[in-house]
Amino acid sequence: xxxxxxxxxxxxxxxxxxxxxxxxxxxxxxxxxxxxxxxxxxxxxxxxxxxxxxxxxxxxxxxxxxxxxxxxxxxxxxxxxxxxxxxxxxxxxxxxxxxxxxxxxxxxxxxxxxxxxxxxxxxxxxxxxxxxxxxxxxxxxxxxxxxxxxxxxxx
Amino acid sequence: xxxxxxxxxxxxxxxxxxxxxxxxxxxxxxxxxxxxxxxxxxxxxxxxxxxxxxxxxxxxxxxxxxxxxxxxxxxxxxxxxxxxxxxxx
Numbered sequence: 001x002x003x004x005x006x007x008x009x010x011x012x013x014x015x016x017x018x019x020x021x022x023x024x025x026x027x028x029x030x031x032x033x034x035x036x037x038x039x040x041x042x043x044x045x046x047x048x049x050x051x052x053x054x055x056x057x058x059x060x061x062x063x064x065x066x067x068x069x070x071x072x073x074x075x076x077x078x079x080x081x082x083x084x085x086x087x088x089x090x091x092x093x094x095x096x097x098x099x100x101x102x103x104x105x106x107x108x109x110x111x112x113x114x115x116x117x118x119x120x121x122x123x124x125x126x127x128x129x130x131x132x133x134x135x136x137x138x139x140x141x142x143x144x145x146x147x148x149x150x151x152x153x154x155x
Numbered sequence: 156x157x158x159x160x161x162x163x164x165x166x167x168x169x170x171x172x173x174x175x176x177x178x179x180x181x182x183x184x185x186x187x188x189x190x191x192x193x194x195x196x197x198x199x200x201x202x203x204x205x206x207x208x209x210x211x212x213x214x215x216x217x218x219x220x221x222x223x224x225x226x227x228x229x230x231x232x233x234x235x236x237x238x239x240x241x242x243x244x
Contacts, residue, residue: 117170
């Protein structure tokens with residue numbers, strides 16, 4: 001299985017639809033909780049701090065209603081991902097000012113520079129297409145969202 | 156139209172702070188600016204879109220082609236080249 005594939009890092013357990021969030025940090029905590037619930041996070045606080053540091057460096061609100069908070073951290077031993085669709089847009093400090101509804105989280109162990117950039121870029125490339133974002137916005141169940149990710153959001 | 160091929164210097168590639176700086180600089184110019192990865196056949200993408208830049212996934216040492224069209228195209232490319240060729244700490 002290629003490490004490039006988001007579908008290998010995400011599962012229905014780490015997908016949630018139509019959550020409500022107060023703000024970006026609240027959304028990041030919600031995404032992290034999904035990954036933590038699978039037992040793949042050794043140190044939740046450490047992971048959260050790494051994610052916050054990354055946001056301070058530059059926002060992961062990449063525009064077009066998408067947020068991809070991500071970090072490399074010793075808090076995980078394997079790459080892991082989560083997807084949440086927010087009920088209302090969350091302000092992710094994007095350059096285009098558009099609130100984010102499609103939220104992806106990526107956590108990678110230290111020392112995985114290339115794989116990490118490859119997964120990030122493959123998600124971004126897929127989400128540039130209006131029809132892919134539209135499908136995710138219209139997904140009815142986490143299972144349905146997973147199928148869309150499987151078919152569209154990977155290389 | 157002006158274009159230039161530059162090599163990515165920041166350690167983490169065109170990502171995080173350098174990518175965000177890049178988008179800021181793009182927005183300071185009137186020129187229509189697009190970027191592409193010359194090692195692929197993919198069409199140039201909007202240089203002012205963080206999503207598009209992240210989609211390129213350019214790493215340190217890889218090349219990027221910048222093309223700009225407009226009255227300040229050359230200046231824009233100069234400024235962008237500086238962002239791209241400045242190594243981060």
